[in-house]
Amino acid sequence: MGLGDDLMITEFVEQEKKKHPNKQIVIGNLKEKIIYDSLIYKNNPNITPINKVNRDKPIHFINYHNRNRPYIDYHNSNNNNWKWNMKFSPAPGKLYLEENEKTKANKILNEAKDYWNKKNSSNFKAIIFFESTSTKIENSFYFNKMKNKDWGEHNWKELIYKLKKDYLIIQSKHEKSKKYEGVYYSSIDFDFRTACAIMNKCELFLGPEGGFGHAAAALEKKAVVYFGGWIHPKVTGYKSHENIYFDHPKSPCGSVGYICDHCEEARKSINVDYIYDKVISILSI
Numbered sequence: 001m002g003l004g005d006d007l008m009i010t011e012f013v014e015q016e017k018k019k020h021p022n023k024q025i026v027i028g029n030l031k032e033k034i035i036y037d038s039l040i041y042k043n044n045p046n047i048t049p050i051n052k053v054n055r056d057k058p059i060h061f062i063n064y065h066n067r068n069r070p071y072i073d074y075h076n077s078n079n080n081n082w083k084w085n086m087k088f089s090p091a092p093g094k095l096y097l098e099e100n101e102k103t104k105a106n107k108i109l110n111e112a113k114d115y116w117n118k119k120n121s122s123n124f125k126a127i128i129f130f131e132s133t134s135t136k137i138e139n140s141f142y143f144n145k146m147k148n149k150d151w152g153e154h155n156w157k158e159l160i161y162k163l164k165k166d167y168l169i170i171q172s173k174h175e176k177s178k179k180y181e182g183v184y185y186s187s188i189d190f191d192f193r194t195a196c197a198i199m200n201k202c203e204l205f206l207g208p209e210g211g212f213g214h215a216a217a218a219l220e221k222k223a224v225v226y227f228g229g230w231i232h233p234k235v236t237g238y239k240s241h242e243n244i245y246f247d248h249p250k251s252p253c254g255s256v257g258y259i260c261d262h263c264e265e266a267r268k269s270i271n272v273d274y275i276y277d278k279v280i281s282i283l284s285i
Helices: 003-019 099-119 140-149 153-163 192-199 211-218 261-269 272-284
Strands: 024-029 059-063 126-130 167-171 204-208 222-228 242-245
Touching (some): 192 211
Parallel strands (some): 222 242
C-alpha cells in the first residue's frame, strides 16, 4: 500500500482501539492471514508492532490492503479506470514523530535558512514544504497513474519561480524527485518520516494528492493540494486544505491503464496564477 493509504487507516485504528482496548490491533490481509507493517505505524500506541504480536492473546484484525480500500468502488472499477466510492470521506490520520526525526528536521531547516540568507537580503515570509512527484513510478501502471495525477513539471516550475522571491521552499528528497531552481534540496539523506517532521515546522504543504497531503492533515498543517480531474477531493482530501479540482463532466476519471487526455486538459485548465493566489491567500490568514 502507499503511505497515504497507511495514514488514512490510522484514524479508524484509533476508534477501533477504543472499542477493543484489551486487544492487540493489527492491520493486514485477513484472507491471506498477513499482517502488514509500515513506517507510518511506528510509535502508534494503537497498533501492535509485528515483532510484538502475541498470538496467545486476543487480536483485533483490521482487513485493509491493496484490494480493500474504502475509497475505491471495486464493483465498477476495471484495469483501465478506477471508480470512486463517493460515500467515503477520510478523517485526518495520526503520525507519531520521534525526537531524532525532529532533531534531523531542525538541522535541515537551519541549513535551508542559511541557504536563504546567503541568497537574499530580506527575510522570507513563510516556509513551504514542497514535493511534486511520487516514489511509485517503477512500472507502467504507476507511471500512467502518476502522470494522470500530475499537474506537470512546467506548471510547478513556473509556480516555484513566482513563489521563491518571498518564500523559503524546502523539497522532499527521494530518488524520483524533480529538482526545481529556487527550492532548497538538502544534501542530507532523509526518509518520509523526517520529511514529515520538516513539514511540521513549515507553514504550508504544496503538492499533488498523495502521501504528503495525508501527512499534512495528520499534522494539522495548511495545504494546497492538486487533485486535477483524476480523483475527487471528497474521497481522499480534507476540508482543512485548499483542494484544487478540475470540475468537469469527465471528472473524476480514475484513469490508470493509459495516459488520459482529460487529465491533460485539467493540467492546461488549472493555471499557475490560480494556484499562486490560493497559496498567498492561505499564507496570509
